[in-house]
Amino acid sequence: MKLYDCSLITDGASCIILTSPDIAKNFTDSPVHIIGSGIASDTIGLYERDSLTSIKAAKLASKEAYKMSGVKPKDLDLAEIHDCFTIAELLAYEDLGFCKPGKSGIMIQDGETTLDGRLPVNPSGGLKSKGHPVGATGTAQAYEMYLQLTGQAENRQVIGAKIGLTHNVGGSGATASVHIYRRD
Amino acid sequence: MMNETMPFTVSSFYTFLKQKKFMAVKCNECKTKILPPKPMCTNCLSTNLKWIKVNDAGKLLSYTVIHVAPEQFQSMAPYCVGIVEFEDGLRLPGMICDISPEKIKIGMRLKIDTISIDSSQWPPWGRYCFRPV
Numbered sequence: 001m002k003l004y005d006c007s008l009i010t011d012g013a014s015c016i017i018l019t020s021p022d023i024a025k026n027f028t029d030s031p032v033h034i035i036g037s038g039i040a041s042d043t044i045g046l047y048e049r050d051s052l053t054s055i056k057a058a059k060l061a062s063k064e065a066y067k068m069s070g071v072k073p074k075d076l077d078l079a080e081i082h083d084c085f086t087i088a089e090l091l092a093y094e095d096l097g098f099c100k101p102g103k104s105g106i107m108i109q110d111g112e113t114t115l116d117g118r119l120p121v122n123p124s125g126g127l128k129s130k131g132h133p134v135g136a137t138g139t140a141q142a143y144e145m146y147l148q149l150t151g152q153a154e155n156r157q158v159i160g161a162k163i164g165l166t167h168n169v170g171g172s173g174a175t176a177s178v179h180i181y182r183r184d
Numbered sequence: 185m186m187n188e189t190m191p192f193t194v195s196s197f198y199t200f201l202k203q204k205k206f207m208a209v210k211c212n213e214c215k216t217k218i219l220p221p222k223p224m225c226t227n228c229l230s231t232n233l234k235w236i237k238v239n240d241a242g243k244l245l246s247y248t249v250i251h252v253a254p255e256q257f258q259s260m261a262p263y264c265v266g267i268v269e270f271e272d273g274l275r276l277p278g279m280i281c282d283i284s285p286e287k288i289k290i291g292m293r294l295k296i297d298t299i300s301i302d303s304s305q306w307p308p309w310g311r312y313c314f315r316p317v
Contacts, residue, residue: 001248047267047275052246 005086007126012133014140032149036069036180038062044174055088055173058095062167065178066097073097076119076180077161078148080141082169083126092167093121096178115156123148123156141166142179149183192223192233198309206240206296208274209233219274241295241317242270249285268294268314281313293317 017027024031040060043049050056066072073096081096083089093104098119107113113121124130124144127137145164147153166179190196192209197220200207209218211225212232219238224231247266250257257263264280266288280288281299294314 045277047245047277052267 007132010131014136036065038064039177057176061176061178069180078120078158079165138168242268
């Protein structure tokens, strides 16, 4: 792994208002709903993990979020992925069911994850291009998803986006959280 | 005899290693083997454990070359760290010594050994590393 494979640890802040659909009406006419949520953990030591080429916590968390929401990977209009390192994004595609194990590289090569691809990933730029203010990154993903699903993402807007997924990882995969969002 | 009375701690693990004994822990209830030792079974939470001897040679599962090292290891950089798999899938991470980075190959045989280092920042346990068999 080389310098440009790493995300930039930066300063930054983000904020979201998390509330019930009823109360949300007091703030906005266009709320975005969290329809699926999953969090899972694994050992902190990589040597104790089942696999070195998969983040089990992300697999488990996404399974839970997909089940809760009734959404399948093919239903997603976009995703914000925790690409803390180049390899992390590739593993995430496979763990989140965007493609079969070992096929994430081909998915990128074929342009499937570009802004006008089959499943746009990280229109925000992701951790590697936007920056990684560690404590703020998770809610920054939710903020980006809010902008995208309400059509306010300007030049990086995924046209007609209705359903999106965010994926956040901590401790080299010792924890992972996956959320699925839908606009009204 | 001494083996049976040593607490199931990392400190004991290093004490054994200094005596050239590579030891893991086995759960008497569910038979899970645990490395490095822990005072409780990671599978069934039992504290009914015993020490077992493990073959000190294993195979290299994966490795990386460290160029940007922590302060106390800067004089050794670039150096390699890897994960070695021993019998029954037991694994440990550690530094790979006595071989240049370009000669290291995944799957090669390595054995665990003790290493001395002058550092006040390290607990008084000693350290281990992996060396080619």
